[in-house]
Amino acid sequence: MNIFYNYICLLFIFSFLRLSESANFLVYCPLFAHSHHKFLANIAETLTLAGHNVTFLAPIIARKYENVKYLEHTKDVIYVQPDEELEKLGDRMDSADFSRFWTEEPGVFAMAPMLNLFSKMFHKVYENFKKDLTVLDALKDRKFDALFYEVIAFNAVAIQQYLQIPTLYPTFSVTHHVRLSNSIGEPASPAVLSSPLLPFDDQMAFSERLANTIFDFSTRFFIKPPTIMSYNYPYDVIDIEEAESRASFVFLNSNPYLDFPRPLLAKTVLIGGISVNTTQINQEKLPEYFQNVLSKQSKNVLISFGSVMYSKDMPEQYKNTIVRVIESFPNVTFIWKYETDDVSFAGNLENLHFSKWVPQTALLADSRLSAFITHAGLGSVNELSYSGKPAILIPIFADQARNAKMLARHNGSILLDKNDLGNFEMLRDAVKAITENEKYPIHSEILRRQLLQQPIPPRDLLVKHAIFGAEFGELPSLNPYSRKMSFHAFFMIDIFLFLTAILLLFIVSLVFLLKAIIRKRITIIFRGKKQKTN
Structure with missing residues (x-):
């Protein structure tokens, strides 16, 4: 009995010691856009709440995000001030550069200027660190186990090498990144996996597969990250x-329960929805102003086009159409x-209320909100899906x-084209359907339940994989050899050519054989006739 008791005590002690171990993570997050900042901040917060040491390194690019606070529990935050040139690049992230998309169609190459802007911003951050390594030198003694960074912020690799961080964790605040898939050897054929930047x-x-292929090869070979060199000697x-x-x-x-299905490697971890903390959202207190607005009528609709595309920049025709539609639903707020x-x-x-800021998650969590008219940014889509609210999606x-x-x-939303904002009948019919047809809230609720009951929550996936990688470092056993294969070998072009050659050789041989048989048969027949004649 005593032996058993001692065994249990030792097991408890060792379990406690194991749980008390904490890893040191560096989360690298240049501040240039709301959605990217929020995604990486949620990674940092999740790891901090799991008991790990997290340092949040945030070079400022766009000043308007300097005072936006997404971190509550992560206290070790290091902001790096921009120089004049970097600040000018950050100013271009304002909506003035994107408002043209209210009227322009985002074609195959429409995103090229934005991608080039990102490349210039992150290369300038790289150069600024290179000129002054003081901030990075102060981090050397922290002995980080792993570095989290967004894959478009390629300069993070130089930081990883300089600080000698053994484990690298590329992330992306969008559903996937084709170049990253190619880097790790994950199947990403443009015939089956569309670029996240194409509709x-x-x-x-x-025609869509053709456009997707052109965009894939163009971004892979012509819109590459600029060459960067190590901060360490010999500056490779x-x-x-x-x-x-x-x-x-x-x-x-x-x-996986929301996105389109696609082939994945074991090293690809899907944490979509990590930014949605349903427990915290349900505890949010809705400001009194919005409490009063929602209490006026039984049906309420939220309209928001995000933090990059401003409603104030949309064409006047769209604004007037929206107002006319709202006027046609006096019983909806x-x-x-x-x-x-x-x-x-x-x-x-009387039934329209404007606000420069809205508590979006708290409103979506409120049972009095009937529907959401949104631009379908990924953050809003995740929040919408976890709230179980029907929506009109206008990308x-x-x-x-x-x-x-x-x-x-998933049948809980209505998809419209942005040009439909100028079509009174179409927009009115969509609002009528989303607020009156019961099938939309039913399907939205089914999706909400699936996300809440998924076998392994995104936060658990993040923490468990982060700890595993921090302990074991690089995992060569997860790297497929296919990433090293040549183009013709990977797509079996040599196999098809070989089999085609064999088939052609067989056909040619068969033809010659048949010719020989026919010729011989004709000769025999001819000789038989000649003998009979003689």
């Missing part, structure tokens, strides 16, 4: 794709996130069109 789903017609050129291929795991903002005080176009509608640019199709296939 295609998993069922592409010939850094092979970014090779560094990515050695990552223990990659973490993507995709959820509408809350519209609108960025200026100039709302004279609305004509003081504007970038990954929004793919996100909208991804969610609409």
Whole structure:
């Protein structure tokens, strides 16, 4: 009995010691856009709440995000001030550069200027660190186990090498990154996997597969990250794709129960929905102003087009159409996130309330909200899906069109084109359907339950894989040899050519054989006739 008791005590002690061990993580997050900042901040918060030491390194690019606080429990935050040139690049991230997409179609190459802007921003951050390594030198003694960074911020690889961090964790705040897939050897054929920046789903017609292929090869060969060199002597050129291929795991903002299905490697960890803390959201207190607005009528609709595309920049025709539609539903209250005080176009509608800021998650969690009209940014799609609210999805640019199709296939949403904002009948019919047809809230609720009851929650996936990689470092056993195969070998072109040659040789041989048999048969017949004649 005593032996058993001692065994239990020792087991408890060892379990406690194991649980008390904490890893040191560095989360590298340049501040340039809301969704990217929020995604990496949630990674940091999740690891901190799991008992690990997290340092959040945040070079400031866009000043407007400097005072946006997403971190509550992670206290070790290091902000790096921008120089004048970097600040000018950050200013271009304002909506003025993106408002053109209200009227322009985001074609195959429409995203190229944005991708080039990202490349310039992160290369400038790289150069600034190179000029002054003081911040990085102060981090050397922390002995980080792993570095989290977003794959588009390629300069993080130089930081990893300089600080001698053994484990690299590329992440992406969008559902997937084709170049990253190629780096780690994951199947990413443009015939079946559309770029997140193109408006295609998993069922592409010939023209869509052609456009997707052109975009894939263009971004792979013409929009590459600039060459960067190590901060350490002998200042070798850094092979970014090779560094990515050695990552223990990659973490993507995709959820298998929401996203389109696709082939994945074991090292690809899907943590889509990590930014949605349902427990915390349910505890949020809705401001009194919005409490009063929601209490006025039984049905309420939220309108928001995100933090990059501003409602104030949309064409006047769209604004006027929205107002006319709202006016046609006097028994429904509408809350519209609108960025200026100039709302004279609305004509003081009693059932329309403007606000420069809205507590989106708290509103979506409120049972009085009936529906959401949204641009289908991935953050909003995740929050919407976890809330179980029906929606009208109106994508504007970038990954929004793919996100909208991804969610609409679950039958709880209505997908419209942005040009439909100028079509009174179509927009009115969509609002009528989303607020009156019971099938939309039913299907939205089914998706919500699936996400809440998924076998392994995204936060657990993140923490367990992060700890595993921090302990064992690089995991060569997860690296497929296929990434080293040549193009013709991977796509079996040599096999098909060989089999084709064999088939042709067989056909040619068969033809010659048949010719010989026929010729011989004719000769025998001819000789028989000649003998009979004689």
